[in-house]
Amino acid sequence: MSMTPPPGWYRDPSYPLTERWWDGTAWTDHRRQPEALPEPLARPLPAPGGGSRRGRVVALTAAGAVLVASIVTGAVLLGRDDDGGGTQSRTAPGSASPTPAPTGTSPSPSASTAGDPTVVVDELNGITLPLVDGWVKAENVSEDDVVMTTPGTYDCPGDPGLCRHGRVVSRTVTSNDEKSPKALAENDIEEAANNAYDRDQLDKRPFRGITLHELVKAGSVAVAGRAGYFVRWRVRTGVGPGGYVESLAFPSSTGSQSPVIVRFAFDAGDEGPPVSDMDEITRGIRPVGDADTGGGVGSSIGPGR
Structure with a gap:
């Protein structure tokens, strides 16, 4: 049985380079820059002897998929309102489902204040x-x-x-x-x-x-x-x-x-x-x-x- 995550700052599923406020039931419009940028994707280690041609093709294909996903995500975030004012997040074309709730993550309160009783x-x-x-x-x-x-x-x-x-x-x-x-x-x-x-x-x-x-x-x-x-x-x-x-x-x-x-x-x-x-x-x-x-x-x- 799935549990609804508590309110807090989570990685924005529509743009993972920012954090977005989850109020316990839905995403709000509050966003912020994360305190630490996500670590870059690890570069695959070559196989002994330079690796097989198939292994290199798989690695390049995966990297290309990540690049395309990043471009699409950036385009979604920068989509303008219908009236031309400001920016807003939009769901991808052909998708009627709302932005999914955060899963497998936890809120990110500042380490200096988390648990401070004062x-x-x-x-x-x-x-x-x-x-x-x-x-x-x-x-x-x-x-x-x-x-x-x-x-x-x-x-x-x-x-x-x-x-x-x-x-x-x-x-x-x-x-x-x-x-x-x-x-x-x-x-x-x-x-x-x-x-x-x-x-x-x-x-x-x-x-x-x-x-x-x-x-x-x-x-x-x-x-x-x-x-x-x-x-x-x-x-x-x-x-x-x-x-x-x-x-x-x-x-x-x-x-x-x-x-x-x-x-x-x-x-x-x-x-x-x-x-x-x-x-x-x-x-x-x-x-x-x-x-x-x-x-x-x-x-x-x-x-x-």
Whole structure:
């Protein structure tokens, strides 16, 4: 019985010189250059006495087949969209089957961060986030893209359910219409607040909705060596102490360099994590495999607001 490979970077079956993100069920459009190029094909050793003519013919035929396959693969990768904009991968003519799932391979996380208990690795977006005191890697969380939480749960004060005092979410921005970190953060903050304190994925209202929000601060920051922007709100809720929500946007340093949004949702009050953890986590975001790139709140890269 075949097993579906876990999410991760794998050799792109349509172009083996790159790696492509497999989300566990299908290929995405995220691609990146592999950390190490594939080893060249081994040259066949000649038989004693120079080898037979048949052996040389077989070797030349195999080499020719590899060359033709490489040319066809390159042509497939460089095929243009119907509207003439950009490039996309296409299936070979006469083939209606989708790109096959990866088999016999494994994801390729950076050796310097794989298994590191002090960070959370987000391979898709090419970043690591620090696990500061009072935080754990996300487990058994129904919300998509959650990378870390505060430990334990409590009974939500509104609709029945289990709540957490703090969550951090790392998402890829899929829209191609907007690339500005400032605009992305400003456009995302309302949705981030609603997801955290208005309605959950089951359409329940664990805090009976948001009654008021106010801007705490916003400004430009350097995140993993890239120019980013953040917006932070204080929200009041129908029941409970409310909380703090932040949207942090910056370009990824890997693959297609799609923008990344990191969302923070912290309960207010004594039970919630300190708001300063938002700044500490932001300062500790790094590109995967790079422990020396600085940036974060306090590392201003332009005029703030």
